[in-house]
Amino acid sequence: MEYRKLGKTGLEISLLGLGGFHLLEISFEKIRGLVKTYLDAGGNYFETAHAYGNGESERKLSKVLPSSGVVIATKTGKRTAEEAKRELLKSLKNLNRKHVDILFLHAVTDDKDWDRIISSGGAIEALEWAKVEGLVRFVGITSHGYGGTLLRVLKEYPFDLFMTQFNYYDRFNFPEIETKVLPFALSNNIGIIAMKPLADGFLFRSVERAFRYVKTLPVSCIVSGINSLDQLKRDIEVLDLPVYDELELAELQRLAPELGNYVCRLCLECLPCPEGINIPALFLAEGRFDRQMLNGEYEDVQDYALRDRLAHWFQSEKQARLEYQTLSPGVSECTECGVCSQRCPYNIDIPRKLKIVKSKFEKGYIW
Structure with a gap:
């Protein structure tokens, strides 16, 4: 298993992270086998959230995680300080831990959402309280889709890390993630966690291409939703493949079947339009x-x-x-x-x- 440093946190985490949402879909015994295989392969990053089954994902993980040697992240989707504090305390109880390594503010997707979080009594106060109390070591933020708000957030608050989607399909729907957010994070030593490498399952026919693409990016960890041993073993195998070089990336962009002859690659070759259409x-x-x-x-x-x-x-x-x-x-x-x-x-x-x-x-x- 390859390890990469998680930005300013200094944590060394496995390239493959185990996501917690899909653990809701399988039995506890299957989870036990999944986690053991992941740990034996060198995996050390576990991610969950109270919102996943009202704490069920956290409770399941608590019964199989070792007491040390792993990095545990959970999330809160609450936007006020008091609600976020209560949810974090519930998460700690579910996980049977005195603290977690990372607490994410979950799914901050637009400017109004962020404005609520940083207002008086907003959830940002809960993150700062949790760090002072020793309940969390590092704080981050997750975002989905459009990256404009994410870029604003990272500029306005010193988060230790963030997580958002990275895949070769949505690269052309939300290009600012790679062209603006990624460079800003790298220049400020902010940890980068990739999620949705298969574009929510849309790239299920192209697992090798999908994981190699995200591995090629300067991300610290690729979190994958895994609910079977076969999926886990497949993900571990493909992540052992080399990164793409520039020619291979261009070939992927040209020939990827999911992009086909419909998805615009934003190459600008169609311009100028005689009618001035952008x-x-x-x-x-x-x-x-x-x-x-x-x-x-x-x-x-x-x-x-x-x-x-x-x-x-x-x-x-x-x-x-x-x-x-x-x-x-x-x-x-x-x-x-x-x-x-x-x-x-x-x-x-x-x-x-x-x-x-x-x-x-x-x-x-x-x-």
Whole structure:
């Protein structure tokens, strides 16, 4: 098992982290075997939350974790200091621990959410209280989808670490995570935990590609939701593969089946549009809206069901609409000249895709 340093915390953690949500789905005996195999392989990072089954994930882990030699993280989704304090104390009781290594503020996704947290009586006070009382060693924040608020948060408060999604699919729906948040974190020695390497399961057919991609990034740990020994062994095996070089990354971006000839890679080769349309910005807004998953063409019923379930997983529609509304000229100005499609190195039918984007944002439009 490879180990990487977790930013300013100084902790050395295993590249593969064991997520706690999916432990709700399996029996205690299976969890015992899963944890033993993970520990035997060198894994040392366990993550859970009180919100996972109202403490059930924490209680299950408490019965199988060793008393030392592991890093334990839990989360609170509460936004006031008093509620967050109470939830942390419940988590400690569930975990049968006097303290945890890491406490995350869970799922901080927009500016209003952050404003509540840092206001008088907000949850940030609970984190500071917990550190003073010795109940937590380090504090972090988790975020999903759009990274604008996450970047603001990291600039305004000295968190020790953060966790958000990293995968080669959402790289093109929320590019600011890799282009802005990641560099800021690295320059300020903030620990980086990656989650959703399989894009919530969307990349289940491409496990090797998915894990190699995230391993290539300068993250400290990749947390995976695992509910079987087969999944665990597979994840350990693929993480033993080498990182991608630049040519391999370009090849992945070009040929990944989940990206296909629909997902915009934001390469800008389609510009300039004769009508002045900012084509990549419109497709980026679509990425915020539904992760560019609903494309009107599906391989089979399973593919459709998965896309339909995951399209709005991050709930970034508000940000998507804000971005869409600021773009002028809009989709209606497209003359379908086809120049953009001829330039696109990924063979995207851009006029068709623009119609789909319009149908998503403007009720009643049929493409």
